Amino acid sequence: MTQSFIDLPLFPLHALIFPGGLLPLRIFEPRYVDMMSRCMRENQPFGICAIAAGKEIVDESGQVATPHRVGTLVNIIDFKSLPDGLLGILVQGQQKFEINSTRINHDNLLLGNITLLATESAQTIHPQHQHLVELLQRAWPDWMQHYGETMMQYIKPDFQDAGWVSARLAEMLPLRLDVKQALLLTDDSQERMAVLDAAMAQLTVELGETMSEELDEVAARVKIH
Missing domain, CATH: 1.10.4060 (LON domain-like fold)
Incomplete structure (x- = not known):
């Protein structure tokens, strides 16, 4: 049975992560600071997607980046305040997902209705x-x-x-x-x-x-x- 998430917070980046991997992030935009705080407080995952078009930061026109349809569900496993005052978090990839639809909320945060993809089975090295x-x-x-x-x-x-x-x-x-x-x-x-x-x-x-x-x-x- 496939599992879906409604309004999963999405973090489009010029980077990506695979299930099982670690990715350190420096958070400075207010929309993402709020998102990370909420995810940590509620122990909820979010999604990381590579950017297909646009920029990581919202431009002057308010345009939000367009993500690729397949990304990775991640959990925050560590966080700290960095010397420059930014929020530093460490996430671990959990499972790949496909985006079915997206919407942008009032904070310019990208939310997605997503379906988790099947976990790969182990294979030996050729x-x-x-x-x-x-x-x-x-x-x-x-x-x-x-x-x-x-x-x-x-x-x-x-x-x-x-x-x-x-x-x-x-x-x-x-x-x-x-x-x-x-x-x-x-x-x-x-x-x-x-x-x-x-x-x-x-x-x-x-x-x-x-x-x-x-x-x-x-x-x-x-x-x-």
């Missing part, structure tokens, strides 16, 4: 994609250091599952947002791994490096957006 697993394994200590105890509490690495590995790589690699969105759309983790493999090869060509050098470079600078 031998030809083992080098992608090795990339993620090399980058993992940096992730652990960046998030510390929070990451260890909320993320349990599964380097044997193509879905988990491909999701983490899609989040961390410096790919165009439209490519990341296409990766989010697919429900076949083996297909996602194949696209990531091709993307890594293209990155290697663009940077003029060998595959080994490229993997080391990406692993050294990897951070969750």
Whole structure:
């Protein structure tokens, strides 16, 4: 049985998150500060969607960004006041959803009627994609250091599952947002791994490096957006 949400608060961004991933956010617009406060107070999720058109900030005409139809339901797992006075929150992706319709409330907050999509089943790693697993394994200590105890509490690495590995790589690699969105759309983790493999090869060509050098470079600078 599919589950739906009515008037789910949506947060359109020039970034995205996959189920199981972590994403730190800096909140400064009043509409989103109020939204996050309400979600934390009521222990409610919200949705993160990549922007299809428009800007993250409401422009002078009051135009709100148009999101892609598929996004990720997230929960707030940590929050704090940042040194610059902004609200910092850390969210974790829960499940993908599809937007059926949207409306804008009086605070220019985007609300969506959404349907949750089926959770992907675990799949084993194909031998030809083992080098992608090795990339993620090399980058993992940096992730652990960046998030510390929070990451260890909320993320349990599964380097044997193509879905988990491909999701983490899609989040961390410096790919165009439209490519990341296409990766989010697919429900076949083996297909996602194949696209990531091709993307890594293209990155290697663009940077003029060998595959080994490229993997080391990406692993050294990897951070969750």
